[in-house]
Amino acid sequence: MQPKDIAKNTAKVVQDYLTYQAVKLIIDQLTETNPAEAIWLRQYSSGGKLQNGENYIDELMSELRGKQLVMRILAVRDDLAKQVLEYLPEMVGTSIKQANLEHRRRLLERLTQSSSEANNLDTELDANEPSDENK
Structure with a gap:
């Protein structure tokens, strides 16, 4: 395997992990501000759905409650990436x-x-x- 392929696969893993962390952070925030939404998102996200961040987001977009959450996840994930990738x-x-x-x-x-x-x-x-x- 070439270094470029390894870097591409590593980037995918990091992207999936940042999606997971964004969802986790949002659930924590929602627990304080909107507990019902936090419970729904926690239940929706269980069962290994977050193994592939992009598929997770695509599936969440098809949920009625998920459309606003997707925009929030994308924003938080982007912010986390900016903070983390520097170090x-x-x-x-x-x-x-x-x-x-x-x-x-x-x-x-x-x-x-x-x-x-x-x-x-x-x-x-x-x-x-x-x-x-x-x-």
Whole structure:
């Protein structure tokens, strides 16, 4: 897979996630201002519908109650994207570097433990073998 394809797939995942976060934020806001609408949107959004943000929005547009919510979701999602995407490249890069460093450290610890355990086992086996003089 080419880097451009990976970037395209990553952008789709981020877009879907921002849609999810926008809906979550709107439900939280509606809980305070319009509880009935919040309940409806929460129930409508359940069951994995938000896995694909664009399909979710298309389906919500076909609902009588959903048309105004779609405009709100689009606005909130756009605002979230503006706020988040500025920091995302650096945060992802730093996070991956830190996680990789930690994984490598633990792997090295395991490898050195395995090596020292194997050396201890070899030493024990050598000590238990009869010497040439005893054969």
